[in-house]
Amino acid sequence: MEGSLLRVQLAGLSLDYPGMLASGVLGYSAESMFRVIKGGAGAVVTKSVGLYSREGYANPTVVQAKSGLINAMGLPNPGIDVYVGEIRHVKALFCQPLIVSVFGYSAEEYAVVAKKAAEAGADALELNISCPHVKQTGSEIGQNPNLLSEVIKAVKDVVKIPVFVKLSPNVTDLVLLANVAINAGADALTIVNTLRAIAIDVETTMPILNNIKGGLSGPAVKHVALRCVYDIREKIEHVPIIGCGGISNWQDAVEFFLAGANAIQVGTAIGYHSPEVFQTINQGITKYLKRKQFRSVNEIVGLSHRR
């Protein structure tokens, strides 16, 4: 019963549960992603992978903020040619959808990485065009409508699996960029990546992060992320939206569904709680749906928009 109440069809993927692991948190190894699936996630998104290996920034790369984290990891990853081994390992370990997060420094690079990930067995891709702390990629691409469109078209040309596009909240007109992404062929939108932020040590008088600035996540960003989902759903009815940002309990998740998300992602809360946070969220949503006499989580998507 619980399974059918919570089942979600998303851009051609079938999820037993509506919660996914957000990129960059426990999404490195097949084993850690399997832990998250056992904890009640319906799908997992990997750490963002590029064409070549990157070490990432020197420490400190993460600062504890009030109600959240500020991170500037610098997209550490082994490069797609090594990471395909991990993708194959995941496919041997569990059958829930695996979404590989991809980044690059040009449309061609995104396409090469995407093709290799798809050939290795990814069920979908998530284009990271929203990382706020690495130059010449991420949000530098995602806030430029022409580049954004070029990247998505290049990827769509070489893969047949669904392509999610993860947008940044650090823009003036998010709905415009959402429309650009959809027109270029995005099958779903992940809303949102982290908010640009900084922390300063009053004793040293200097910024704490090695990269100076980073991205804020966790409860501190929830209401901004929720507003971003609401804004897009208000203007665009048909696109699947995956809500992300500060979700740590079932009430947060339900708020995102009501704002218009079809599924959700959880990142920082896994560190605060454990991968079992997904089970707690699933149980809470189920009780809520039964209490309100809804037959499916799909019935509450966008409900807050009715007048």
Ligand SMILES: Cc1cc2nc3c(=O)[nH]c(=O)nc-3n(C[C@H](O)[C@H](O)[C@H](O)COP(=O)(O)O)c2cc1C
């Ligand atoms: C330590 C850390 C690393 C992250 N790495 C990535 C990444 O590699 N790619 C990406 O698209 N987002 C990355 N993110 C952003 C998350 O996927 C998510 O969009 C953001 O943290 C908001 O969700 P949350 O509040 O549930 O964590 C990272 C977040 C954190 C905290």
